[in-house]
Amino acid sequence: MDATRKAIVAVALADYQALQNKYVLHLHDLEEEFQEEYTRRRRAVVTAVLQSRPQVILKSGTEWEVLLDMDDHTFARHFRIRRSRFEQLLRLLQERGLNSKHSHGLPTLPVPKKALMFLWYMANQNSYREISDKFNISQSAAHTAILQVLTIMSGIGPHFVSWPRGCDKWMSSAAFQRTSGLDRVIGAIDGCHIRIQRPPIRGGDYINRKSYYSVLLQGIVNDEGCFIDIFVGPPGRVHDARMLRGSTFYANWQEKMEDYRLLGDSSYIGQAFPFIITPKRDNGALTDADHQQNFYISRGRVIVEQAFGRMKCKWRRLRDLQNTRMDIVVMIIMAACFLHNFALETVDGCDEHPTGCPRHEDGNE
Structure with a gap:
């Protein structure tokens, strides 16, 4: 080529x-x-x-009407109040505006279902996801219904917690006289820590001396362990005596107490509260009469610690509140106090500690 x-x-x-x-x-x-x-x-x-x-959306819970068919004992064990009390609570909530209407285009919820969800919420530590599963509704519907009942409950406090008058004071005084040997005593006062998450605003104010975040509840109970006055909301680091001075009770204590007295612990010693009987500090120089007086005070005031303990056992939502909105935290604590009084006759043994309340880890001091 x-x-x-x-x-x-x-x-x-x-x-x-x-x-x-x-x-x-x-x-x-x-x-x-x-x-x-x-x-x-x-x-x-x-x-x-x-x-x-x-x-x-799959729901594993049964139809809610089945819950109303429980026998009285089973109903009280699950919802912490008797059936007759539930009917009374239902009527009271309806009178105050609780209805079956529901917002955002969702199906209506019957009033009994809302009341049962509220009681279940207060009696357990379940999340809204678990509650929605049990009652076969959405999480948002469960949240809306429970918040609606909480709001109504917070506005009807006098129906559940009220200061005693005349004859009631005399009867409480006679009961404390029998149990503690102290005269003219109509109640015991103390503060209680309710565990919460750290609030987003001024969170450091809510850490208490036991190094967890809490809101304080001041309670005054009568001889039956029934709350006759409550004050809710101070941060956990506040001292009991300071909380008392800032409470609504202290503003008109003379009118309420007259010539009666309350039993208190060492937190109120030397704080110029003439209406509180406190024990004497044991500095090694107490007489036998002083020791005897301290014993009587301790035996009489233990009833307020037991009231806090029973309330946390029955209404277990108080053991650890996961809300960061302080207004809802306060409403939950108030509702627990109201329900404590409302269901005081529902006396069931505690499954977790049958020897008695309170639990040490509940932090009732």
Whole structure:
């Protein structure tokens, strides 16, 4: 082959190789376009299927009406109040505006169902997810219904907690005289820590001397362990004596106490509260009469610690409040105090500590 032919063949081979390379690049571009189109169409199909298929929420709980068919003992064990008391509470809530209407286009919830959810919420530490599963509703519906009942409960406190008058004071005084040997005593006062999460605002104020975050409850109880006055909301680091001075009770204590007295612990010693009988500090120089007096005071005032303990055992929501909204925290604590008085006659043994309340870890001091 002469040189001219060799040159022609070489040029032809080069052109062929260039065309082949262009063809390969074209195939690669077609493959990428196909893959992108396939991916786009696949996403569109999946989105259309998901949007066209109705959402199904599986609930394992039974129909709520079954809960109303429980026998009295079982009902009280689960909801912490007797059936007769539940009917009274239901009527009271309805009178105060609780109805079956529901917002945001959701199905209506019967009033008994709302009341049962509220009691279950207060008596347990279940999350809204668990409550919604048990009562076969959405989490948002459970939250809305429970908050509605809490709001109503916080506005009807005098129906549950009220200061004694005349004859009631005399009867309480006689009862304390029998148990403690002290005269003119109508109640015992103390503070109680309710565990919470650290609030987002001034959270450091809520850490108490036991190094956890809490809100304080001041309670005054009569001889039966029934709250006759409560004050809720001070941060956990506040001293009991300071909380008393800032309470609504202290503003008109003379009118309420008259010539009667309360029993208190060492937190109120030397704080110029003439209506509180406190024990004497044991500095090693106490007489036998002083020791006897301290014993009588301790035996009489233990009833307020027992009241806090029973309340936390029965209404277990108080053991650890996971709300950071302080207004809801206060409403829950107030509701627990109201329910404590309302269900005081429901006396059942505590499954967790049958030897008696309170538990040490509840932090009732």
